[in-house]
Amino acid sequence: MTADSSTIGRKPVMADVARLAGVSHQTVSRVLNDSPNVKDQTRDRVLHAIRELDYRPNSAARALVTRRSQTLGVVSFDTTLYGPASMLYGIEQAARSAGYFVSIASLRSLDARSMQEAMERLHDQAVEGVLVLAPQISAVGALAQVSGEVPVVAIGSGPQARVPAVAVDNKAGARAVTRYLLDLGHRTVHHVAGPSTWLDAQMRLAGWRATLAEAGAAEPAVLAGDWSARSGYEAGLQLAEDPEVTAVFCANDHMALGLLRALNEAGRAIPGDISVAGFDDIPEASYFTPPLTTVRQDFGELGRRGLELLVEQIEGGVRVRPRMLVPPELVLRRSTSAPRG
């Protein structure tokens, strides 16, 4: 049994294909890389040999010589949330059609250190670019330090980001829903905010605040939540005690869910006594009791756009810093109405 006798026992390599097709390994490589200068007949023989041997190119060898890993990294904080999970899905779909693999790194906590760890982890893997799904402010800071080695695109980060970013126009969404409630005739609109460490929360807060100011409406004290239904519930208990409250805008749908329950327990009719609106339009939102008026974000689209931007940077080599704002859409359901009387 000499070295060149057969490929039995080990995975076939390019040379095996070449031998079977009666060409040089380089010609096989040409076929694999769609080089134009290969005779059709030769190409066919090579392709046939490839199928015959069930040959698969070795990605490590290719990566070594081309210096391209064909891999993108995704850093995310809490993939359990509906938003990040949907984005991840959109990203993977888009990456596939752009010819990239997707590798993930989840952050355990949100400090700059974890972010740096995650980036290094991806870096060690030789990713060609990174998408960051961490819309928190601290993350943005962390990002500024780390980047520079590979292209980075932030998804869901506000305009503060020092890297190219795509985000939903949270401010516009918040304005739309607040405006809508005021137009219904409410004297003012209360707000249950997300954690102030999140850019989305800040933007939504800012949009709400600006709209009230423009309308000359009084600005009630902000209730601080943490995105969870629990925090919305707690906010609801507080608001239920105040008879002045007729409209509440929650910074996300989960908090709105908790709020609905609290108001319900407190015997407040929705929307009869109090109108409630959320943000996100999670799939369940239309099945809340009552169905929730909210602001729809297309997370999948966001992921796809971010990926496009990243690929452009990688392949175009440009290091521009574009910023894309995807407009959200107000979705009206039964949890909001004109105030009583």
Added chain:
Amino acid sequence: MTADSSTIGRKPVMADVARLAGVSHQTVSRVLNDSPNVKDQTRDRVLHAIRELDYRPNSAARALVTRRSQTLGVVSFDTTLYGPASMLYGIEQAARSAGYFVSIASLRSLDARSMQEAMERLHDQAVEGVLVLAPQISAVGALAQVSGEVPVVAIGSGPQARVPAVAVDNKAGARAVTRYLLDLGHRTVHHVAGPSTWLDAQMRLAGWRATLAEAGAAEPAVLAGDWSARSGYEAGLQLAEDPEVTAVFCANDHMALGLLRALNEAGRAIPGDISVAGFDDIPEASYFTPPLTTVRQDFGELGRRGLELLVEQIEGGVRVRPRMLVPPELVLRRSTSAPRG
């Protein structure tokens, strides 16, 4: 400027480190791989040089020669759902500490063909093992064909799987909740099932059915849902028309949410008129109106266990076919009570 003058302009490689430390590249390699036979003093010099140059080993080169990519693949169908998303998170955490990278492939649809595509995609990336998060029956079938090249572990698949698997004991969970409702005094329990193409749905159905049979309770017609709140809502509209219904077990929490809304709209009190239970214990479940009695699954734990099993297979080389069932836990909340009267 000769070739060996400096590392300016290109990324440092092992030889650069070696030169700076005054050793051979092999010694650098030894330090990097924690070889025991390196003098402390030498090791220090090498480490210092590594830091000095900010040297990073080239993973492609290492993968090429070791024939190990240090990468695991995760195939998932709908990462948007709470379950898969949580598992993914658990997996990534566990993979990191086991020294692996995680690469993902999402299925666009559920046929064997897509599954095969996803597996090939991961295969091309030279993953050392694959975790499949597709609890659907068709996926299991697809799996049987593809596997063989690399170790595969299915997560969330039932005992039908031809590969090692970890899953929640859906049947036991369904039995527990059904038993509980019967013990409260309900004559029987209605069931809103998940799609029959899902193993989890089948197992929950089977557990419910078996418990009714054991108790000698009549088995009402099953309502078929698709996991969505919408389908639960539709089931709720139907059930609301039947005055005999006093207890409903929904195969997941989202459907329970829709069901709650339908019953609520139909003027049925919960749990006064009808008790409702779900399955999963998503974070929002305790904020439904009323808070939902359900069966808790620890998805993160499931992911971690699956990863452990996979790593064992890869590193141990054994190809055993263990099957792990993680017991779920019944969580009692206010949506269930003894029947009226």
Added chain:
DNA sequence: AGCCGCCATGTGAACGCTAACAATGCCGTA
């Protein structure tokens, strides 16, 4: 006919790392 140029293919040398083996130096022991 002779020559140029293009097309199709082959040859050799990287890419950056680890594995296998060789070489060196130092120790203790016979």
Added chain:
DNA sequence: TACGGCATTGTTAGCGTTCACATGGCGGCT
């Protein structure tokens, strides 16, 4: 003193690709 053995380090040869360049054949032009 000589020698075996161990700890430490160096040398060489791949791993499986792609890249750069060399080669050979063929047609069209002068």
